[in-house]
Amino acid sequence: MKFSATLALAAAGSLAAAEHNHRRGHAHHHKRDVATATTVVDEVITVYQLDGTPIPVADVCKGIKDGDYKWANGAGPAHACDPVATSTSVSVKAHQFLETSTSSAVPTTSTVPTTTAVPTTSSTPTTTSTTSTSTSTTSISTTSSSAAASTTPASTGISGGTGLTAPFPDGELSCDTFPSDYGAVALDYHGLGGYSGIQYPTMNALGTLVQSIVTAVTGQSCTEGAYCSYHCPPGYLKSQWPKEQGATGQSVGGITCTNGKLHRTNTEYDTLCIAGVEGITVKNTLGGTVSACRTDYPGTESETLPLEVNPGSIENLANPNGASYFFWENKQTSAQYYLNPVGFGADKACVWGTAAYDLGNFAPMNMGVGFSDGTTYLSLFPNKPTTDAQLKYNVKIVGDVSLSCSYVYDGTNGMYYENGTPKSAGCTVGVPQGGSAQVVFY
Template sequence: MKASIVNLAVAASVATSAAAQPHRHAHQHLHKKHADSPVEKREVETTYVAATVTQYVLGDKSVSPEEASAGLDRGLYVVVGETTPTFTPPPAPAATTSSSSKDDGVFLQLSTSASSSSVVPATSTYSVAAASSSSSSSYSTGATGIDADFPDGEIKCSQFPSDYGAVALDYLGYGGYSGIQITPKFSLGDSVIDYIETYVSTMIFGSSGFYSYACPEGYVKSQWPSAQGATGQSIGGLYCNSDGYLELTRGDVTKKLCEKGVEGITINNKMSDVTSFCRTDYPGTENMVIPLGIDGGSTRQLANVESANYYVWEGKKTTLQYYVNKAGVSAEEGCQWVCANDPDGCGDKAPIVVGAGKSADGITYLSIFPNSAVSSAKLDYNIDISGDITSECYYHVGEGFAVSDAGCTTGLSDGGSAVITLSKA
């Protein structure tokens, strides 16, 4: 069955104090089920984070937060992607009353079982429900050949390219890939992609389109086409050509599938329980399925990017967003759109989002903020950022966030290091 995509208009959220918080992964595209701004150079001493008002849009019609929430809870809407994760940097200490607006809209899409009279031609998607959870499968924590050049056009699309650094996410059910966007009307050289079929539960290997993938801890995907979705969708991964073979999409920049992220940020889990940080697959299907599981008592590296040298969406620099699950939720359980064990409190509805991105002036901005657009869940442990940071930023159970209820942002100078510590209250 097919579902038609309605108009993806841009909605703005209004920052009500000195600065706006970083986006969720920013514009959320919600489907009804049938189923950069550039980072400015400035001195950073104190962080102010504003509350934002999120606008929900179905086609060109605004939908109240209550209606959107009810639709999500009843299974009428599902989120299939978002765009433009960006940071607005913290203001200088003297700033007290200025305000700015940000694109932070949530977009709804009609289902195949609902009436769909408002349709953008030549854009469609398949099976918008997320793949079911699998308790028996697992994902690997590393891959061989991370520094090997990918053999352009020589490997079949059905053969997951783990020998070249990509990490198979078998539990998602996409043959190891993190997501697949079929584009049968696309030809190399096209400037935009105006027909996209997003496969999320039925695997048809060999169909022409873009096959996205995860990378090992501390690495990020390095392949995406210059052509992007005509209505703002992000597209990422290797290209499966009409002969059924995988091609590089940024071969003129790099022939490797993964690149090392900016180092300096680690996660220290002081709890006995496992938990998971789930990164948005961006550019790509934009689902938060890129896993980072943190066992109790372990330390892991958080991938970060230099925004000026990474994926650019409609001329805007982008950052990385991680959905933070509750204690006891493994990466395999939590790093998929619908979390079977706690559908209202993990996966896309994880309680908290952590954002990271390095600006052109060398400052990394780290943020902790609530996933309030779609979730009312509460995190059951503390998060503290420490190290070479410019200001206090934390979430504490029973207390909330440093600075304001909307979250907090801190800066990390070039060459510095920061630790995100997880601990029981």
């Protein structure tokens, strides 16, 4: 019997910066802990992953050599980093892991293309890994992300979202039916049957904690025992996440497939989508679409939830109420968005990306929003340490704000400003309950 072995990389991502800028401490660190899949196949396939997104063994080995990664169990598979292993798969035992080195003062993330033995989303560069030498293809245009903005809205494969107030019928819909009639928005470009992310959990012996998680890749589906996360319309957040969360800080979100039918995991809410705190919008005065991609949290914690802001349009931001939304280790949580270069739709921007493009998790700017104790906190800050890329348009926050906060690109460099004072780490405003604020792209 042979197995496919997936070696996972755990990284905290860039939310350290979000917590720093959310001065009331209501943001959280996204811990990306991913488990492995064990599948009987004709040959052994080894895949190294970050948040369920595979990465090449060559880059894994370089990361280990440079001290960026380490083997979680103390040692990697024999000969994994021999020269031949950088281009061929290696037979290993399942359930071996990679994680970021604890010697680093800040969390690190993978900065390499993905590789997988199964199909991946068509909007990111991919390589196919088998027991023979790998070959590579790319499906993103080679045009730089700093290219001239598109003058028309992007086309992306986002549909559904009707029936926002309709109670979800537990145990009635087949697991192969996406619940688009109950508020959920289908994201077909992810290739997960409309879902934004799917997690296959392994529970502890008591069934009270999720011991490990396998994250679905393109072509997989919401099957028995899976947690299936979904997107909601602008200004709304998903209401479903189970009480049983990760034993080591992993987050789990979505509805679940049980006995072939879809069920809620959080019975406090009858509907799949709930409104965020109102009053926070984003406006695009540029000539092309801007994709603001929100982290799927609780869930896979990848920036897969799209908000496409087309030229001349205004959209609501999903602003979670910290007192009633998901708690991580007894702490309130907020929402994080990735602001992408102009001219890219969600199918290119709101996916797990690579360092070759300033898109997705490599987008130049982060935006945090959350409500706590009568105040919404709204932040703009660089996507450090993931990337040094700069957004090539301006951003400002206007409205009922406690101070001025903006980002200005002068054609060569970009800088954040708080009340007119340069702030390289970004800036945060407070918006009182009942007030409003708008993030403007210009």
